[in-house]
Amino acid sequence: MSNLPTTPSSAAADLAANQAKARAPLLPRELSDDELAVFAAVSTRRDLDVGEIVFQHGEVGRCMYIIESGEIRLEFGDDLPDKLIGERTFFGELTLFIGNHARGATAIAATPATVHVVDHAAFEQLMLHEPRHLAHFMRRSFSYLVASEQQLIANQKRRNEDLLATLNSLHLTQSELAATERLVQTDELTNLCNRRGLYRFLKRVQEGPAMDSALGLLLVDLDQFKRINDHCGHAIGDQVLRAAGQEVLSAAAASDLPCRLGGDEFALLTYVANIEELEMRAAQIASAIRSLRFPSPNQHLRISVSIGGGMCALDQPWANWYSEADAALYDIKARGGDGWLILGSNASVNRPSASDSAACVAEQIRP
Template sequence: MAALANFVKERASRDASASALDADEYALFAEVGRTRRVNAGQWLFRRGDAGDAMYVVSNGGVALDFGDDLVGKTLEPRAFFGELGLLIGDHLRSADAIVTENSELLELGHDEFEVLAKRDPQLLAQFLRRAIMRVVLNEQALIARLRHRNRELQGALDSLRSTTSLLDQTEALARTDELTGLTNRRGFALHLERCIAEGSLAGHVLILLDCDRFKMINDSYGHLAGDRVLQSMANLLRAVAGANDIACRLGGDEFCLLLRDPGREEAARITGYIVESARMLVRTHSQQPQMTTLSIGACMIDGNGGDGRWEHWYSRADKALYRAKRAGGDCIEWLD
């Protein structure tokens, strides 16, 4: 930013000298040019107008507006402008020019320029060098501004990407259970909303799971032991969940597994594997408990009963889970 500011300041200083006629040049232009008196507020030309003349400020002032948030200019006596309209055929004006106070201008067209060439070709060549120098300075300033703008845009894009990434992470955290890393109840609800909107719930299998006698573990071994059991449960569900399935901790020691189109036989195999794996973990760790046996309630979602409402299917799986718990746990109950 400081480099650009220094460049613009230096360029403004050079541009000021490049944009004004010296005393000899002004005297010659005043002899040849047509005097034009213009009132304050009058437009000399607008951006996009065809130009075939240049101007010199004799007294008063003119403001140039280049638009597109480019820096404008205020011209004082002896400043010249609009020369490209004279030097380049079919040139379109690149700025709006408005008189800021009652002013007197010199106007020079092609005829006047030919007279200048005959009167003092050396002085005219000096002016042309100055005019070309100003064009070069303007191009350099434009390139510097564009580079600075590109850096600003790149910085804004980097900031936007960083913010978007942070928002994605925040949103993911809001859908994730902190202890187990599984989807939480909110994330599960959002997943269900998408499935319901797509009409894709039919064929899923809903499985609710509870850790048997979990409160006893917390009371006997402490909450850290209880946390280890919940994490073991999460690892077990992650191991059986496919890419299109979703494993969720609904809260406390209640978990959920939603299988996408597995078929009854495959779903029964998966639930059986979960129960048997939990039993093995219970038998393996006799000191600090790493796992409990499980009560599981499951139902097929056929998309017809209960008018397709999710609460209907959750209620059925919950009833099956209650039956499993009443049977002493460590078992699977289905409600079809």
């Protein structure tokens, strides 16, 4: 079969298509036919198998690469996406421009590939013999590098902003957790530590370094509190508990732990120089609570406490400390309350007449 002659219109269409193809804009890192021919003339050809490494991130190089066929994957790391580049694309050119430059990515053959390797000597040769082509190539390359750096800076800025937002969120979460932990360890009514806070303090005492001072324990129990609560109401009872808790807190130093154990029982773990100082703390609390006064119609209400205490042997558990202080507390209760007793002390109980104290309370809460 003979070929049909080409009509003028089809020839014009072919020409227009070829011209359009010829005028198709190059990608930022893609070489034109002329540029590819110029570089190929001075380069070394290298065939690559799949997975073969061209260069590694951080490696100092002196060569630029141009892909003749196949594809190369650039792995940037630092959570940045990889980039897949193909035929006519050049990469690694920055080492030719500024000398011994550490590679910013790892280049790996994604498919069987052939690349042209352009070293520094070849590049110098082109600068002498092909200055026009090389000048055009360098202008495009620099424009791309500047745009890439600007994009990298923008991405890094966004990552830093995201990181800062994450850190702020973590700090907020940490603060919320710390606040929640404080709430869990705090008595809601008196704002003193509760038993959870006490146990955490005891753990720090056991695990921490030895202190120069000795540790003493005071157990503080309100006298006739059930009668106050029953006859004056829970609102007044809560007011009494808060006021008593504040006096226990006032007797504590910064390193001490005042806490509410539950109900009308408080405790003070306090660092003291000797047993005499522990007696002074007990006397301070008893006197301060005895002097509390309340607004009308409870202006005649008088509050007293019984306090038992002792020095804490650090080689013994909390249960032993509590048991000894509790024994002293109940000794005071048996004598009518409104006083203090420290085990191991020769001091007498410092309190007014128990009958006088009871009479004051009875007068206020009489049905």
